[in-house]
Amino acid sequence: MMDPMDFSTGTTNPETFPIEELAEAAACAVREHGVELNTYPGNLGHEGLRKLMAKRELDREGVAMNPERMMLTNGSMQAVTLVAEALCQGRDDVVVMEEYSYAGTIDAYNSLGIDMVGVPVDDQGMKVEALASILTRLDKEDRPPRFIYTLPTYQNPTGAVMPLERRIELLKLAREHDCIVVEDNCYGDVHFEASPKPPALYTLDDGPNQIYMCSLSKIFAPGVRLGYLTASSDELFDQILARRHDAGSNTLAAAITARYLEDNLWEHCERANVGLKEKRDAMLDALEAEMGNLCSWSHPPGGLFIWVQVPDGVDLLRLEALAAEREVSFAHGWEFHIHGAEGPFIRLAFGWASVADIHEGIARLAHCIKQAPA
Amino acid sequence: MMDPMDFSTGTTNPETFPIEELAEAAACAVREHGVELNTYPGNLGHEGLRKLMAKRELDREGVAMNPERMMLTNGSMQAVTLVAEALCQGRDDVVVMEEYSYAGTIDAYNSLGIDMVGVPVDDQGMKVEALASILTRLDKEDRPPRFIYTLPTYQNPTGAVMPLERRIELLKLAREHDCIVVEDNCYGDVHFEASPKPPALYTLDDGPNQIYMCSLSKIFAPGVRLGYLTASSDELFDQILARRHDAGSNTLAAAITARYLEDNLWEHCERANVGLKEKRDAMLDALEAEMGNLCSWSHPPGGLFIWVQVPDGVDLLRLEALAAEREVSFAHGWEFHIHGAEGPFIRLAFGWASVADIHEGIARLAHCIKQAPA
Numbered sequence: 082m083m084d085p086m087d088f089s090t091g092t093t094n095p096e097t098f099p100i101e102e103l104a105e106a107a108a109c110a111v112r113e114h115g116v117e118l119n120t121y122p123g124n125l126g127h128e129g130l131r132k133l134m135a136k137r138e139l140d141r142e143g144v145a146m147n148p149e150r151m152m153l154t155n156g157s158m159q160a161v162t163l164v165a166e167a168l169c170q171g172r173d174d175v176v177v178m179e180e181y182s183y184a185g186t187i188d189a190y191n192s193l194g195i196d197m198v199g200v201p202v203d204d205q206g207m208k209v210e211a212l213a214s215i216l217t218r219l220d221k222e223d224r225p226p227r228f229i230y231t232l233p234t235y236q237n238p239t240g241a242v243m244p245l246e247r248r249i250e251l252l253k254l255a256r257e258h259d260c261i262v263v264e265d266n267c268y269g270d271v272h273f274e275a276s277p278k279p280p281a282l283y284t285l286d287d288g289p290n291q292i293y294m295c296s297l298s299k300i301f302a303p304g305v306r307l308g309y310l311t312a313s314s315d316e317l318f319d320q321i322l323a324r325r326h327d328a329g330s331n332t333l334a335a336a337i338t339a340r341y342l343e344d345n346l347w348e349h350c351e352r353a354n355v356g357l358k359e360k361r362d363a364m365l366d367a368l369e370a371e372m373g374n375l376c377s378w379s380h381p382p383g384g385l386f387i388w389v390q391v392p393d394g395v396d397l398l399r400l401e402a403l404a405a406e407r408e409v410s411f412a413h414g415w416e417f418h419i420h421g422a423e424g425p426f427i428r429l430a431f432g433w434a435s436v437a438d439i440h441e442g443i444a445r446l447a448h449c450i451k452q453a454p455a
Numbered sequence: 456m457m458d459p460m461d462f463s464t465g466t467t468n469p470e471t472f473p474i475e476e477l478a479e480a481a482a483c484a485v486r487e488h489g490v491e492l493n494t495y496p497g498n499l500g501h502e503g504l505r506k507l508m509a510k511r512e513l514d515r516e517g518v519a520m521n522p523e524r525m526m527l528t529n530g531s532m533q534a535v536t537l538v539a540e541a542l543c544q545g546r547d548d549v550v551v552m553e554e555y556s557y558a559g560t561i562d563a564y565n566s567l568g569i570d571m572v573g574v575p576v577d578d579q580g581m582k583v584e585a586l587a588s589i590l591t592r593l594d595k596e597d598r599p600p601r602f603i604y605t606l607p608t609y610q611n612p613t614g615a616v617m618p619l620e621r622r623i624e625l626l627k628l629a630r631e632h633d634c635i636v637v638e639d640n641c642y643g644d645v646h647f648e649a650s651p652k653p654p655a656l657y658t659l660d661d662g663p664n665q666i667y668m669c670s671l672s673k674i675f676a677p678g679v680r681l682g683y684l685t686a687s688s689d690e691l692f693d694q695i696l697a698r699r700h701d702a703g704s705n706t707l708a709a710a711i712t713a714r715y716l717e718d719n720l721w722e723h724c725e726r727a728n729v730g731l732k733e734k735r736d737a738m739l740d741a742l743e744a745e746m747g748n749l750c751s752w753s754h755p756p757g758g759l760f761i762w763v764q765v766p767d768g769v770d771l772l773r774l775e776a777l778a779a780e781r782e783v784s785f786a787h788g789w790e791f792h793i794h795g796a797e798g799p800f801i802r803l804a805f806g807w808a809s810v811a812d813i814h815e816g817i818a819r820l821a822h823c824i825k826q827a828p829a
Contacts, residue, residue: 083494090494090495092493092494092495093493094493095489095490095493098489098490098492098493100485100486100489100490101486103485103492104481104482104483104485104486105482107478107481107482107484107485107707107711108478108479108481108482109478110481111474111477111478111481112474112475112478114678115469115472115474116469116472116474117678118472118477118676118677118678118679119466119467119468119469119472119676119677119678119807120457120464120466120677120678120807121464121466121677121678122678122680154701155529155701155702155704155705156701156702158700158701158702159700159701161700162700162701185700185702188700189700192697192698192700302492302493302707303492303493303494303495303702303706304488304491304492304493304494304495304496304705304706304707304710305492305705305706305707306496306701306702306703306704306705306706306707323566324566326532326533326535326536326559326562326563326566327528327529327530327532327533327536327680328529328530328532328559328677328680329680330529330680331529331678331679331680331705331707331708332677332678332679332680333481333676333678333679333680333705333707333708333711333712334705334707334708336678337481337707338707433493433494
């Protein structure tokens with residue numbers, strides 16, 4: 082079990098987790114499915130959850146998704162890995178992505194020998210003018226990327242949301258270079274503000290080169306280990322499915338999750354987001370109170386993280402040790418850099434700790450930052 | 456949902472599936488784990504189920520297994536794939552295995568570009584004298600295998616059990632050739648006879664080159680998608696774990712399964728096996744009554760399948776079509792041959808159909824076989 086002031090991992094809010102409702106759904110789902118649990122789910126996984134997730138996408142994006150061209154995955158990380166395995170034929174295949182990205186993706190790509198080419202990011206996500214030069218350069222070098230991997234909404238770790246204009250420009254560049262786009266929308270429903278989000282990339286392009294992945298880990302619970310993937314053409318989808326050899330996703334977990342969410346999807350998201358907004362605000366307030374003159378940080382409208390720039394000269398390993406003595410943990414910025422480059426950044430996750438612990442933990446961390454310069 | 460006379464898929468017996476007990480365990484597990492479901496399980500997966508599976512192995516094999524060197528997997532198929540991904544560096548890597556083997560493994564190895572070298576089998580499994588020549592030849596050709604993959608107990612599809620002497624000889628050959636042995640024991644507890652099984656390979660060798668995988672799909676339910684893997688050295692285990700990027704197995708399914716099985720493991724196995732034995736016997740009786748002068752078949756002491764040799768000249772595609780008209784299905788022998796070689800074999804699974812449907816289905820199938828010669 083995690084420590085109270087664990088700001089290191091992107092977990093959901095335990096305070097809004099519907100234990101009793103889920104317990105009832107679990108018993109119902111087992112009784113309803115019964116002997117279906119004695120069969121294999123097929124490579125696409127539990128049909129009921131696929132249909133529900135298609136409805137989730139339709140409600141959020143206003144665009145129909147075909148549940149027969151959707152596969153459930155073991156969290157979106159299985160989707161991330163599977164896409165890379167299916168589309169990268171050999172070592173040193175190039176993938177273009179945000180220079181700062183999800184550490185799990187970076188680890189997987191490293192393990193597969195992928196040559197990650199980073200695009201600089203700002204508070205609006207991937208800089209598309211830089212993307213344009215990179216794609217042109219790679220074409221000239223005869224190293225066209227297998228795909229562009231992007232987290233356009235509540236980007237991990239920076240929290241950035243890519244505005245509509247950039248999305249359109251990114252898709253235009255991808256079309257010009259005949260490049261597949263892999264959109265990781267795992268934070269898709271974790272949003273706190275009334276203003277609408279820009280539409281998902283897959284809704285903005287009717288070509289055959291879009292891959293879309295989403296997750297229930299960030300809005301429901303990582304422990305259900307459920308994500309999903311779709312693609313904009315059967316050919317691309319089948320290519321990914323053909324690389325899958327685990328005989329399908331977990332029917333038991335999918336049936337239970339579908340049973341709970343089918344009556345509660347948006348109520349659940351609303352409740353989860355109200356709780357997370359409170360925690361995000363608490364962390365922003367605590368940062369302002371404790372580190373106002375010391376650090377700068379992102380103000381994300383969604384997601385689970387705040388990206389903090391610490392003063393130059395702070396030794397992050399020393400900071401980690403000092404914080405650990407005070408039972409506070411965070412994630413190092415270099416874990417999210419595609420080449421592990423050091424920089425004056427740390428990532429703080431606000432989903433797990435209570436509001437009181439967030440205030441206390443940030444105060445302790447501020448104290449440590451003041452002590453940490455080498 | 457499967458047809459009543461589906462003899463094609465290796466599913467467990469729906470009649471002994473403990474729906475009500477599992478429903479209660481599901482509700483309990485969610486209440487007991489609660490907010491732990493909001494955290495990631497880690498790459499090894501749910502500790503409670505790992506400890507229970509270590510106890511399962513200790514009870515069955517009399518040898519302690521370290522749950523800290525055990526990872527839960529999405530069925531044993533994730534284990535099969537992961538081992539191949541971790542140990543095979545490039546295309547055309549050689550793996551030595553039974554010439555007839557599990558179709559899922561063959562598909563995965565084909566997809567990974569593995570060069571499968573087959574060892575002939577008889578009713579005692581892999582012929583070890585043939586294995587000896589193959590290993591020597593591969594060494595001479597400078598193509599040493601990455602590993603030997605074997606299903607020594609209730610081999611799929613033949614049902615063979617490798618006797619102790621052959622196991623010892625196989626391990627001796629592997630040691631001489633410094634070759635890793637991958638033991639797939641997914642049918643480990645599906646046994647019907649009073650006589651003890653030979654010990655698992657991993658208990659017979661104290662070297663660092665043993666990989667062992669097992670499953671709950673064959674004795675509990677495929678829909679829980681839970682298997683596990685261990686290795687006889689940290690180095691080998693860590694090499695496999697490093698190739699895994701799905702952020703761990705399903706906590707929800709593992710917690711529920713552990714909650715049910717912790718009080719019921721061997722009672723459950725006993726009940727499941729009594730039911731399966733009845734079905735195996737019904738199928739053997741029906742085969743004797745309907746095909747006594749027509750075919751020959753295996754008499755497996757465990758597992759889920761009977762391997763049937765049909766008369767020469769039977770056109771298997773025509774047989775499949777005729778059987779489908781009568782709502783009977785089976786698996787073609789060539790699906791289980793590493794190179795898809797045709798032969799006069801079909802595989803019949805007896806777990807799913809009722810005893811009455813087994814009798815009726817085998818009678819219909821016998822009728823079709825008589826009609827099927829080209």
